[in-house]
Amino acid sequence: MPFRPYIHDLVGIVLLVTGLLLVYLGAIPLWVVISVILFYSLFLLFVSTNVRFNYFVRSFNHRKGISERKIALSFDDGPVENTLKVLEILDKYEVKAGFFCIGSNIEKHPEIFREIIRRGHVVGNHTYSHTRMLGFLSSKAVTADILKCNEVAERTASVKMKLFRPPFGIVNPKIKRALEATGHHSIGWNIRSFDAIFNSKDLILNRITRKINPGDVILLHDNMLHTPEILEQLLLFLQKNRYKAVRPDNLFEIDAYS
Structure with a gap:
């Protein structure tokens, strides 16, 4: 080459x-x-290492100028058993969200992946391997990892995913070339909960709610055991403050599947 x-x-x-x-x-x-x-x-x-800057890759991180009080909820790193608890809480409050799934986890929990879709949520690509070495891979290797995740999703639930969430928020020219090759939309965030780093539920919830505005995209992780409890408190806050939580594709009015 x-x-x-x-x-x-x-x-x-x-x-x-x-x-x-x-x-x-x-x-x-x-x-x-x-x-x-x-x-x-x-x-x-x-x-x-920060998808929000749109420096190398243009990502959908926040919808500016939106008149309605809408925000998007997104979950990374599933599907896992804990995803079912997240789904129950979302159903309880009649909220839809986006789930960016790891291909290897889809293979381990195909029934949960299909359940996410059955309940009306949107699924997106979070690579097959979710490797921490993503930033060092060639564009060819990144492309192969993204396509493998898509292949698993299509084989499992007959969906052709167009949404992509870069693991760890890593974006560089090689990932840009990979996304140009696969045709995925990069979906970022502008509110990072750090629920995968901190254990304090109050601290995590405060990080999310202290500066929330219409058009925000919130990042959570459905593989964290404390996330369901945090999610319920967040949904109560959104309800009290007249926010409507929607799927990322609906917030940005883009196609989630091809």
Whole structure:
């Protein structure tokens, strides 16, 4: 495969070459060049691990200018047994949500995956492997991982998913190329609950509710045991404050399936 440099690679090369030339000419000291390159590297790391910035990939993170008091609920990393508790609470409050599913978990719990769909929720692609090495994979490997998840979902429930949630919020040029190849919409978030990191239910709930606004997308995890309790408190808050929770595809008015 021929080498195809990314624009940020070219920028880095230009910065390095220009800096070394200026050092050679005595215009600036070497430490300035090292500092600029380090800062640029940290900047790339920061934007590639935060889907909300839309730096490498355009994602649906928040719907601006919406007049209705709507927000989208989304759940990552299922399906698992705990997903059934989440589904019961959503049914209790007559709320629909989006579930971004890991392909290997769909294989382990096909009946739960089908139950999510049967209850009127939308399912999306969260890769097959959910590997922490995603940011280091080639675009070809990322494409294969996304397509494998789609194949499992179609085989299990006859759905062709178009929505994609990048694991860990990682986005880079290779993932952009993969999404261009697969035709998926990237769905991000602008309210991260950190329910997969913190144990305090009050802290997690406060993180979600303190700055909530119409058009927000909330990220939760249906594989966390404390998520159902947090979800119920969140739905009570939304009900009290006249918010309507909807599926991400309905919030952004995009097609979830092809």
